[in-house]
Amino acid sequence: MNKAALGIVLVLLAAASAPALGQAPVKTFTVTVEKKRVDIGDGMTYDAWTFNGTVPGPQLRIRQGDEVSVELLNHTPDAHGLNIHAAQLPEKYFGGDTKNPLNYKFRAEVPGVFVYHCNGIPILDHIGHGMYGAVIVDPKEGWPSGEAQEITLVQSEFYGTPRPNGRIIPDHTKMLEGHPDFVVFNGELNKSGAEHPIPIKVGKPVRVFFVNAGPNLTSTFHVAGVIFSTVYQGGNPANPLHGIDNLGVGPSAGAVFEFKVSAPGDYRFMDLDRAHQYNGAMGIFHAEP
Numbered sequence: 001m002n003k004a005a006l007g008i009v010l011v012l013l014a015a016a017s018a019p020a021l022g023q024a025p026v027k028t029f030t031v032t033v034e035k036k037r038v039d040i041g042d043g044m045t046y047d048a049w050t051f052n053g054t055v056p057g058p059q060l061r062i063r064q065g066d067e068v069s070v071e072l073l074n075h076t077p078d079a080h081g082l083n084i085h086a087a088q089l090p091e092k093y094f095g096g097d098t099k100n101p102l103n104y105k106f107r108a109e110v111p112g113v114f115v116y117h118c119n120g121i122p123i124l125d126h127i128g129h130g131m132y133g134a135v136i137v138d139p140k141e142g143w144p145s146g147e148a149q150e151i152t153l154v155q156s157e158f159y160g161t162p163r164p165n166g167r168i169i170p171d172h173t174k175m176l177e178g179h180p181d182f183v184v185f186n187g188e189l190n191k192s193g194a195e196h197p198i199p200i201k202v203g204k205p206v207r208v209f210f211v212n213a214g215p216n217l218t219s220t221f222h223v224a225g226v227i228f229s230t231v232y233q234g235g236n237p238a239n240p241l242h243g244i245d246n247l248g249v250g251p252s253a254g255a256v257f258e259f260k261v262s263a264p265g266d267y268r269f270m271d272l273d274r275a276h277q278y279n280g281a282m283g284i285f286h287a288e289p
C-alpha cells in the first residue's frame with residue numbers, strides 16, 4: 001500500500017472509532033425503592049424508605065456534559081419518585097407511580113454537588129424516611145485545584161423517639177415541626193467518630209463533597225482547626241470563596257470544601273449549630289504524616 005492509500009485507511013479507521021459529533025457519553029443509573037429497617041448507629045434502627053436499601057442512597061457521579069439515563073424500580077406498593085437536582089427538566093418527570101418504572105434522561109450541563117431525593121408527596125415525609133443521596137457532577141475540565149483526597153459527606157435528620165429496643169418509627173409531627181431527634185453524617189450516628197475517624201494526610205489537599213439532605217435544617221459546615229482554602233457554593237467552580245472557616249448550606253443544597261492540614265492529629269468536622277451537633281452532627285478527620 002502506498003503512503004496516500006495508508007493515509008486514507010488511517011483516516012477512515014479514526015472516523016469509525018471516534019464518537020459521532022455531539023454524542024456525549026451516556027451514564028446509566030438504575031435505582032430501586034425498598035422499605036427497609038436500617039441501622040443508624042448507637043444500637044438504633046430506623047424504619048426507612050430507601051434507594052437501593054441504604055440511607056443515604058448510592059452516590060451518583062457524573063461528568064459535566066454527560067447524558068444521564070435514570071431508571072427507578074419501585075419495589076413497594078406506594079408511589080415514589082426521583083428528583084435529581086442536577087437535572088433541568090419539568091418536575092412531572094420526577095414523580096413516580098405504583099405500577100410503572102420511572103425513567104428519564106437529561107444532560108448534566110452544570111457542575112456541582114447536588115442532592116437527589118424522592119419526589120413522592122409529601123416530599124417532607126419521603127426525605128424524612130431516608131430517600132435521598134448525593135450527586136456529584138465533575139467539571140468538564142476537572143477541578144481547578146487538581147488532584148485531592150475526595151470525601152463525600154451527606155448530612156441528614158432522623159425524626160422519632162427510639163423504643164427501648166432502639167427501633168425508631170419515623171414521626172411525621174416532628175418532621176413537620178422541624179425537630180429531629182438525630183442529625184447525622186452519612187446515615188449513622190458516630191459513623192466517623194473516635195473509633196472510625198476518616199483518615200487524611202498531612203500536607204495533601206482534601207476535597208469534601210458536602211450535601212445537606214435535610215429535610216429541614218440548615219447546616220453550617222466547619223472543620224475545627226481549619227480555614228478552607230476554597231469553598232464552592234453549590235459545588236460549582238464558578239462560585240468560589242476563599243479563606244473562610246464555614247459556610248451555611250441550606251436543606252437540599254450542596255457545596256465543595258477544600259483544605260489542607262499541616263499538623264498531624266484529629267480535626268473534628270461538624271455543623272456549627274450546637275443543637276445539631278448535640279444531636280449527632282459531628283465526626284473526625286484524623287491526619288497522619
Ligand SMILES: [Cu+2]
Nearest residue numbers: 080118120126
Ligand atoms: Cu418516596
